[in-house]
Amino acid sequence: xxxxxxxxxxxxxxxxxxxxxxxxxxxxxxxxxxxxxxxxxxxxxxxxxxxxxxxxxxxxxxxxxxxxxxxxxxxxxxxxxxxxxxxxxxxxxxxxxxxxxxxxxxxxxxxxxxxxxxxxxxxxxxxxxxxxxxxxxxxxxxxxxxxxxxxxxxxxxxxxxxxxxxxxxxxxxxxxxxxxxxxxxxxxxxxxxxxxxxxxxxxxxxxxxxxxxxxxxxxxxxxxxxxxxxxxxxxxxxxxxxxxxxxxxxxxxxxxxxxxxxxxxxxxxxxxxxxxxxxxxxxxxxxxxxxxxxxxxxxxxxxxxxxxxxxxxxxxxxxxxxxxxxxxxxxxxxxxxxxxxxxxxxxxxxxxxxxxxxxxxxxxxxxxxxxxxxxxxxxxxxxxxxxxxxxxxxxxxxxxxxxxxxxxxxxxxxxxxxxxxxxxxxxxxxxxxxxxxxxxxxxxxxxxxxxxxxxxxxx
Numbered sequence: 001x002x003x004x005x006x007x008x009x010x011x012x013x014x015x016x017x018x019x020x021x022x023x024x025x026x027x028x029x030x031x032x033x034x035x036x037x038x039x040x041x042x043x044x045x046x047x048x049x050x051x052x053x054x055x056x057x058x059x060x061x062x063x064x065x066x067x068x069x070x071x072x073x074x075x076x077x078x079x080x081x082x083x084x085x086x087x088x089x090x091x092x093x094x095x096x097x098x099x100x101x102x103x104x105x106x107x108x109x110x111x112x113x114x115x116x117x118x119x120x121x122x123x124x125x126x127x128x129x130x131x132x133x134x135x136x137x138x139x140x141x142x143x144x145x146x147x148x149x150x151x152x153x154x155x156x157x158x159x160x161x162x163x164x165x166x167x168x169x170x171x172x173x174x175x176x177x178x179x180x181x182x183x184x185x186x187x188x189x190x191x192x193x194x195x196x197x198x199x200x201x202x203x204x205x206x207x208x209x210x211x212x213x214x215x216x217x218x219x220x221x222x223x224x225x226x227x228x229x230x231x232x233x234x235x236x237x238x239x240x241x242x243x244x245x246x247x248x249x250x251x252x253x254x255x256x257x258x259x260x261x262x263x264x265x266x267x268x269x270x271x272x273x274x275x276x277x278x279x280x281x282x283x284x285x286x287x288x289x290x291x292x293x294x295x296x297x298x299x300x301x302x303x304x305x306x307x308x309x310x311x312x313x314x315x316x317x318x319x320x321x322x323x324x325x326x327x328x329x330x331x332x333x334x335x336x337x338x339x340x341x342x343x344x345x346x347x348x349x350x351x352x353x354x355x356x357x358x359x360x361x362x363x364x365x366x367x368x369x370x371x372x373x374x375x376x377x378x379x380x381x382x383x384x385x386x387x388x389x390x391x392x393x394x395x396x397x398x399x400x401x402x403x404x405x406x407x408x409x410x411x412x413x414x415x416x417x418x419x420x421x422x423x424x425x426x427x428x429x430x431x432x433x434x435x436x437x438x439x440x441x442x443x444x445x446x447x448x449x450x451x452x453x454x455x456x457x458x459x
Contacts, residue, residue: 016129020141024118027145031114054107058158059339067091077253084250087260089202090159113154113161120165121145123172130179132455140438150430152344159203163428166200167408174218178397179456194235198242205259210411214404256295264301270420271305277322277421278337326421327413328381333373334365338423384433387440390450405432
């Protein structure tokens with residue numbers, strides 16, 4: 001009689017990549033049906049009317065549509081103030097997609113975002129399936145592709161879906177490179193990832209730290225310090241080209257040498273004696289004398305806020321604690337905090353439906369609801385840490401994958417500490433948090449034993 005291990009080797013191996021591809025295509029087709037079912041409408045911004053078709057509005061949807069309309073009307077060097085206050089990268093991407101038809105620009109955007117998201121989830125999970133943590137890949141894929149908030153965000157006006165997809169694609173290519181160890185293709189993958197991280201920064205500048213660090217560790221581990229030094233300079237040059245192009249656009253348009261002028265404003269909302277650490281409309285901020293251009297005033301606000309943190313360490317720690325909870329908070333419930341009121345998932349969420357009635361509202365926001373909400377928040381954070389530790393202890397390639405995911409999560413969390421705590425800021429790195437949580441959850445159900453198979457090493 002053949003041994004168990006021999007029978008396992010002789011059994012047909014499941015083709016994970018093909019399964020993931022079928023799932024990804026199915027989800028994309030379902031989204032196409034949703035996209036073409038969204039009724040057309042108009043929004044009014046500052047007495048101007050904009051047509052919205054085939055897509056939902058995200059948290060800052062009106063701002064991005066206003067910016068896109070200005071670019072469409074005046075060209076890429078439009079002087080519209082909103083393009084200087086908010087990063088112009090996302091409206092420029094919409095402008096690029098409008099070449100397929102101006103009246104279809106927003107519908108094209110939701111289709112493109114949905115297609116890219118399906119591909120990103122497929123690529124990341126299919127590469128995981130080639131590593132020693134193959135047994136985790138299916139759960140990781142399902143949690144990402146079917147996560148209602150993350151998946152449905154691809155049908156909303158907002159940078160979040162594209163940036164989340166970018167992290168997944170970049171991580172998938174890095175894993176693929178370590179598996180193949182093909183030096184000729186390494187340069188190709190490095191260029192692609194440098195462009196991806198550049199585009200992420202193009203849409204949301206605070207993501208630049210994650211991209212730079214991930215590529216830095218990848219190059220140094222793959223090529224060593226000596227051989228990798230020139231490659232690090234090259235990848236930085238490609239990545240920084242994209243935010244530099246925004247600075248050039250703003251300089252040509254308004255004479256301001258900055259990516260955007262909202263950093264100081266955002267940081268100021270999350271600081272001050274009366275601040276909560278989350279988004280506020282009044283009673284926030286620190287006293288700050290300002291003068292000069294919009295860019296100079298923004299820099300002055302940044303300095304004032306940093307000085308306030310240094311001079312008020314106890315208050316800063318309390319705000320940092322609040323911002324951490326807000327960053328990892330659920331989308332709805334007593335512990336929720338952020339600017340996700342337009343989360344598409346809330347339109348069909350069972351919890352939201354329960355909370356819509358007086359008795360249901362008492363249940364969701366009462367003592368029982370608070371217990372569940374806090375268990376979700378703290379449990380989610382614990383699973384991220386536990387999943388990271390499981391992979392870290394495996395060493396080799398899995399250790400680097402854990403490091404890559406944690407760099408994305410921790411850098412975005414740290415940026416939130418000096419700005420505002422908002423669960424919406426978690427969306428760009430949600431693929432990475434779900435990955436770590438899936439590893440932690442499956443390991444817990446395996447009584448703390450990591451599920452590993454034979455696979456490629458780091459070197």
